[in-house]
Amino acid sequence: MFKSSDVLDAMKWRYACKKFDTTKKVPEEIIDDLLQTINLTATSLGMQLLKVVVIRDQELKERFLEHAYKQQQVVDCSHLLVLCRYNSVDEVLVDEYVSRSAKTRNIDLASPKIQGFRNMVLSTVSQPNDKKIQWMTNQVYIALGNLMTACAMMRIDSCPMEGFNPRGVDELLGLHELGLASVLLFPIGYRHCEDVYADYPKVRRSISDFVVEL
Numbered sequence: 001m002f003k004s005s006d007v008l009d010a011m012k013w014r015y016a017c018k019k020f021d022t023t024k025k026v027p028e029e030i031i032d033d034l035l036q037t038i039n040l041t042a043t044s045l046g047m048q049l050l051k052v053v054v055i056r057d058q059e060l061k062e063r064f065l066e067h068a069y070k071q072q073q074v075v076d077c078s079h080l081l082v083l084c085r086y087n088s089v090d091e092v093l094v095d096e097y098v099s100r101s102a103k104t105r106n107i108d109l110a111s112p113k114i115q116g117f118r119n120m121v122l123s124t125v126s127q128p129n130d131k132k133i134q135w136m137t138n139q140v141y142i143a144l145g146n147l148m149t150a151c152a153m154m155r156i157d158s159c160p161m162e163g164f165n166p167r168g169v170d171e172l173l174g175l176h177e178l179g180l181a182s183v184l185l186f187p188i189g190y191r192h193c194e195d196v197y198a199d200y201p202k203v204r205r206s207i208s209d210f211v212v213e214l
């Protein structure tokens with residue numbers, strides 16, 4: 001069982017890594033645990049309209065540089081994760097999800113409970129497209145939060161990145177053909193001993209300014 005101070009220590013240890021040590025690789029068993037951890041992220045209605053692309057190939061990582069404002073983290077990291085949302089969601093996806101839920105929990109698909117759930121999900125996904133895109137994007141940010149915390153607890157360094165051109169990345173990875181769109185880049189690895197950002201004091205508001213007690 002973690003102590004609350006263990007979590008706080010991890011949050012203090014974490015920073016947005018600007019320079020990774022190119023000689024160090026995150027072991028694949030840790031990557032597996034991390035991917036399972038993100039897969040457990042809570043999502044709206046549990047629909048998981050997101051996916052994670054894992055990039056290990058050095059040449060492919062290098063091709064991200066031009067799409068990420070030359071931020072070197074995308075190249076020097078051990079693994080580059082691309083957090084993506086779905087491009088669309090339709091009745092077929094809803095039915096797949098509802099069937100999986102019924103099967104996993106051993107509930108009759110035709111039961112009023114499951115059919116009521118199906119109707120609720122269908123009404124949510126019948127919103128206008130721009131709202132749906134925002135809704136799916138929000139889920140990716142929840143996954144980002146979990147990922148940053150999970151990495152910090154495992155003492156894996158990371159950098160959350162919005163500073164890239166999603167169109168360029170989507171094209172590079174052929175994401176459109178996979179029904180996906182990139183939302184965030186998430187390079188992970190181990191900090192370089194010369195990354196000055198590691199020792200910068202955190203710039204945060206005081207707790208008394210940050211918390212509203214009513």
Ligand SMILES: Cc1cc2nc3c(=O)[nH]c(=O)nc-3n(C[C@H](O)[C@H](O)[C@H](O)COP(=O)(O)O)c2cc1C
Pocket residue numbers: 014015016017018071159160161162163164202
């Ligand atoms: C959604 C999001 C996007 C970010 N995009 C970038 C980025 O493109 N490049 C970068 O170096 N840092 C990026 N950052 C890191 C922030 O600048 C950093 O988290 C913030 O300044 C606080 O510093 P700390 O995380 O080191 O405590 C991003 C952070 C978040 C949460």
